[in-house]
Amino acid sequence: MFTGIIEEIGRLEAVRRQGETLVVHLAASKVTGDVKLGDSIAVNGVCLTVVSFSERAFSADVMPETYRKTNLHELKIGEPVNLERAMSGKDRFGGHLVQGHVDGVGLILERRREQNAEVYRIKPDNPDLFRTIIPKGSIAIDGISLTVVEADGETLTVSIIPxxxxxxxxxxxxxxxxxxxxxxxxxxxxxxxxxxxAPASTGAPKRELTESLLREHGFA
Structure with a gap:
């Protein structure tokens, strides 16, 4: 589990590809300070398992599901990445609950200045993600805990402080x-x-999500 508060920017030093699998080797300094084999580190918001490490770098495997669902296979040597260690029980919860299980990839359509903030407009590849994207709700973008400003079913915007x-x-x-x-x-x-x-196995009839159903269960 992560919080979406990035600890440092690392860099991709090397990558070994075979089909839809990768072994990534990443330069880092802070997140390797107390690392152990098998630890979880989020790389651009993707929870990866440390398989080897040194004082200033670590390696992790990327399996086919992760390859297909994330932008990790698009990274180029030398490219910067967000890094965050799994949270500990004694830390402050500065962001929101982030699993490191990426739901999909989005395309940045626009970046503009708004006084002291940068506003990004992003279009998810899969519009079904908007079922769980709401204005003022939480979202992790490349592992960064952010608040959704607008969501219209096609694009979303986030506003980022300096x-x-x-x-x-x-x-x-x-x-x-x-x-x-x-x-x-x-x-x-x-x-x-x-x-x-209801699941088909129960034999109960399907019910559409309607205002009356929400009221029936106390949501409205």
């Missing part, structure tokens, strides 16, 4: 770049419980 921009790889991202998206885990569970109706 400190977050300086401490993350979003400072380098321009329109045309692709970013990893993880929607709010609480929203995903609520949507799962309410969607489509």
């Amino acid at each position: 400190h977050t921009l300086e401490q993350t790889v979003l400072q380098y991202k321009q329109p045309g770049a692709r970013v990893n998206l993880e929607t709010d885990v609480i929203g995903k569970y609520v949507a799962h419980l309410l969607q489509l109706g």
Whole structure:
């Protein structure tokens, strides 16, 4: 589990590819300070397992599911990446619940200045993600805990303060770049419980998500 508060920017030093699998070797300094084999480190928001490490680098495997669902296979040697160690029980919870299980990739359509903030407009590859993306809700973009400003079913916007921009790889991202998206885990569970109706195995009839159904279960 992660919080979406990026600890440092690392860099991709080497990558070994075979089909839809990767072994990535990443330069880092802070996240390797107390690392152990088998530890989890989020790389651009993707939870990866450390398989080898040194004082200033670590390696991790990328399996086919992760290859297909994230932007890790698009990284080039030398490219910066967001890094965050798994949270510990004694840390402050500065962001939101982030699993490191990326739901899909989005395309940056626009980046504009709004006084002291940078506003990004992003179009997810999969519009179904909007079932769990709501204005003022939480979203992780390349592992960064952010608040959704607008969501219209096709694109979403986020507004980023200078400190977050300086401490993350979003400072380098321009329109045309692709970013990893993880929607709010609480929203995903609520949507799962309410969607489509009862499982077919129960024999109960399907029920559509309507205002009356929400009222019946105390949500409205």
